[in-house]
Amino acid sequence: GQSLEQPSEVTAVEGAIVQINCTYQTSGFYGLSWYQQHDGGAPTFLSYNALDGLEETGRFSSFLSRSDSYGYLLLQELQMKDSASYFCAVWMGNQFYFGTGTSLTVIP
Amino acid sequence: GAVVSQHPSWVICKSGTSVKIECRSLDFQATTMFWYRQFPKQSLMLMATSNEGSKATYEQGVEKDKFLINHASLTLSTLTVTSAHPEDSSFYICSAGEWTSGRINEQYFGPGTRLTVT
Numbered sequence: 001g002q003s004l005e006q007p008s009e010v011t012a013v014e015g016a017i018v019q020i021n022c023t024y025q026t027s028g029f030y031g032l033s034w035y036q037q038h039d040g041g042a043p044t045f046l047s048y049n050a051l052d053g054l055e056e057t058g059r060f061s062s063f064l065s066r067s068d069s070y071g072y073l074l075l076q077e078l079q080m081k082d083s084a085s086y087f088c089a090v091w092m093g094n095q096f097y098f099g100t101g102t103s104l105t106v107i108p
Numbered sequence: 109g110a111v112v113s114q115h116p117s118w119v120i121c122k123s124g125t126s127v128k129i130e131c132r133s134l135d136f137q138a139t140t141m142f143w144y145r146q147f148p149k150q151s152l153m154l155m156a157t158s159n160e161g162s163k164a165t166y167e168q169g170v171e172k173d174k175f176l177i178n179h180a181s182l183t184l185s186t187l188t189v190t191s192a193h194p195e196d197s198s199f200y201i202c203s204a205g206e207w208t209s210g211r212i213n214e215q216y217f218g219p220g221t222r223l224t225v226t
Contacts, residue, residue: 035217042201042217043152087151094157095142096203096215101151 002026004088004099011105012078020073020102022088029090032064034073035098037085046086047073078106111135112204114218121192121225128188129221131202137182138204142215143175146199158185192225199223 004024012018022032031050035043049055049064049071061074075082083106088099111134121127131141139160144152156177157165164177176188189196199222203215 040222042220044217045215094140095154097154098144098152103149 002090002092002097004090004097006086006088006099006102008100009103009105011107014078014080014106014108016078017074017076018078018104020075020086020104022071022073022099024069024071024088024090024099026069026090026092026097029092031091032062032071033089033091033096034060034062035087035089037087037101039084043087075104080106080108082106112138112202112216112218114202114221116221117219118222119224121223123193123225124191126188126190127192127223128186129200129202129223131185131187131204131218133183133204133216136204138185139182140205141179141185142203142205143177143185143187144201144203146201146220148199152201155187160185189223192223194225197223197225 004022006022031048033048034046036046037043046060047055047057047062049062052064052066054061054063059076064071086102089096113132115130119127141158143155145155146152154167155170158177158179160179160182166172174190179185199220201217201220203217205215
């Protein structure tokens with residue numbers, strides 16, 4: 001099966017930078033995605049890495065290293081509205097598998 | 109981005125009854141839709157992959173006779189929870205994959221359906 005581990009909780013200060021890690025054990029995938037989910041809502045797509053390296057989308061960046069079986073989501077200039085759960089997910093070609101999820105709390 | 113709708117957004121039913129949840133892709137044709145279940149403070153667990161015109165593929169541990177999936181058209185997939193029990197209370201989310209160059213590199217989620225079985 002697929003296994004994607006994330007820290008369960010992260011707390012950071014408004015305006016700061018935070019990195020959410022995703023380590024995985026999987027037998028091959030096409031890409032690593034990141035999703036944001038606010039309480040009671042559906043996940044929304046943030047970023048996708050098909051290749052190793054850094055992808056930047058505004059305040060959010062995502063990184064993938066297949067050789068290290070590791071990826072991360074970097075959130076810059078944190079805002080209070082960034083408080084949410086964040087999930088990494090791998091695309092296996094016919095379906096996605098989600099990580100354990102990280103609850104991010106942004107404090108003033 | 110593409111829009112996926114779900115209906116109903118929330119439902120309360122009595123134990124032993126059946127509930128149908130609809131998932132629609134509003135502005136694109138989705139040959140593949142995914143059904144997830146999410147318990148409070150937990151991750152999304154893939155239940156099944158719904159393919160238009162063919163039988164759904166269920167994940168290990170998901171009872172296909174209890175969670176009936178029908179993908180009758182390119183824009184509609186339904187999940188029916190049969191003989192619901194309190195332990196089936198959960199947040200059910202569908203998503204539709206948009207194919208690009210023979211690959212899905214993004215999926216669009218519906219708003220989810222909160223099911224409470226009393």
